[in-house]
Amino acid sequence: MPERSVLRYGNPLLHQVSAELSDFSPARLDPLLDDLWATMEARGGIGIAAPQIGEFVRVVVFGLEHSERYPEAPAIPRTVLINPVIEPLDEARVSGWEGCLSVPGMRGLVSRHARIRYRGLDHRGAPFAREVDGFHARVVQHECDHLDGILYPMRIEDLTQFGFEDELMRAERYG
Numbered sequence: 001m002p003e004r005s006v007l008r009y010g011n012p013l014l015h016q017v018s019a020e021l022s023d024f025s026p027a028r029l030d031p032l033l034d035d036l037w038a039t040m041e042a043r044g045g046i047g048i049a050a051p052q053i054g055e056f057v058r059v060v061v062f063g064l065e066h067s068e069r070y071p072e073a074p075a076i077p078r079t080v081l082i083n084p085v086i087e088p089l090d091e092a093r094v095s096g097w098e099g100c101l102s103v104p105g106m107r108g109l110v111s112r113h114a115r116i117r118y119r120g121l122d123h124r125g126a127p128f129a130r131e132v133d134g135f136h137a138r139v140v141q142h143e144c145d146h147l148d149g150i151l152y153p154m155r156i157e158d159l160t161q162f163g164f165e166d167e168l169m170r171a172e173r174y175g
């Protein structure tokens with residue numbers, strides 16, 4: 001399971017809109033999923049989207065048992081989500097700090113839908129759906145944004161709420 005390099009913010013490829021996946025053959029999908037999990041885990045992430053490793057298809061993976069980067073975060077089941085669709089369940093929004101493997105060392109405060117229903121296909125092409133809230137809902141919205149070329153800094157409403165992780169922690173604004 002080779003770790004891949006991660007495109008960093010500033011690389012225009014990250015703003016591409018990725019294509020729906022249509023080839024669910026193991027020969028196509030298994031190496032991609034292996035690389036996504038390996039890259040995410042090597043960097044201590046809790047989610048990663050295919051375009052972050054230069055594969056412009058609508059595939060994300062995420063999951064969290066315990067994270068050094070997010071020690072307070074509740075567990076999220078290990079999930080492969082392909083061709084996702086997200087619907088907010090109501091109007092409620094909530095702000096939370098986010099980071100991204102494509103924006104290393106930084107965090108920003110981002111408003112997201114508090115409760116969502118998401119659906120998509122699993123690694124075999126089987127449809128599934130979930131209703132989630134809290135951190136799980138935030139992670140799904142963050143990862144799926146990558147498929148439309150959107151990174152979290154583009155969603156920060158107040159850029160004073162954005163900065164280097166160590167500075168934010170030193171100032172006790174985060175962590």
Ligand code: NI
Nearest residue numbers: 099100101102
């Ligand atoms: Ni990200």
